[in-house]
Amino acid sequence: MAARDDAATGPAAGRTVREDARIEISGVTKRFLTPSGEAFTATREVSFTVEPGQFCAVVGPTGCGKSTTLSMVSGLDRPSEGSVRVGGQEVNGITDGISFMFQADALLPWKTVLGNVAMGPVFKGVGKAKANAAARDWLRRVGLAGFEDHHPHQLSGGMRKRVAMAAALINEPKILLMDEPFGALDVQTKAIMQNELLGLWEQLRPSVIFITHDLEEAVALADRVVVMTSRPGSIKAVHEIDLPRPRGAVQDIRFQPRFLELHHQIWASLREEVERAYADTTGEKKS
Incomplete structure (x- = not known):
């Protein structure tokens, strides 16, 4: 309708x-x-x-x-x-x-899963320890606790999407x-x-x-x-x-x-x- x-x-x-x-x-x-x-x-x-x-x-x-x-x-x-x-x-x-989630994975291959998700807070001036703590929390929310030290190429397609979602949402965009x-x-x-x-x-x-x-x-x-x-x-x-x-x-x-x-x-x-x-x-x- x-x-x-x-x-x-x-x-x-x-x-x-x-x-x-x-x-x-x-x-x-x-x-x-x-x-x-x-x-x-x-x-x-x-x-x-x-x-x-x-x-x-x-x-x-x-x-x-x-x-x-x-x-x-x-x-x-x-x-x-x-x-x-x-x-x-x-x-x-x-x-x-604003956060942007693309069709293709927009993850940096040389960074760990934790590093990719923590980038947003780091770029906004948050200290590394606090940014990593927030990234760990978001990885837990998307079901990736225990994969913090993996690199993108070590993950399945669905897992990479979860990383991308955590990276998009960690700054709580409007x-x-x-x-x-x-x-x-x-x-x-x-x-x-x-x-x-x-x-x-x-x-x-x-x-x-x-x-x-x-x-x-x-x-x-x-x-x-x-x-x-x-x-x-x-x-x-x-x-x-x-x-x-x-x-x-x-x-x-x-x-x-x-x-x-x-x-x-x-x-x-x-x-x-x-x-x-x-x-x-x-x-x-x-x-």
């Missing part, structure tokens, strides 16, 4: 959220220059809002500008037109209080940006990581923008699902996910009648864009 963009699902009653964690993306168009010097429009007039403490998933076909949008929220890139505001302030540089973080994992490991993420998010309640190609994942995790069109990406629909929280295991959520209804509604909106994007890349015309 498509809903107006200014509607907020909000955090659970009694949760404390940071009011400076509101994300407002307003009329954002982003253009790039191609190697031949021509202008390429990645997104066109993208507008949506993520309320403080809200979990927002963004879905859309490959190449529609989902990752580009994340880059502009983080301050790693700037819009060609429109504005991105965090906590009411326009984003003009690297946004303070905003968490996630770009297909579980896309490369097998189905079983992915479900475990989704459950881990929900549990940790319930504790901290950062505002989340979660990019995914997996519609089931989007519905299971999010308060709101934003559907983007094929390129140039714009907002086609915004769907409120009214599944109650806490939601429990994602494996069980997917069998609930309301989940299936929401999935069907959103897929009806998304499918046309996926087919159009595929037709564009194969040279076929979608009628």
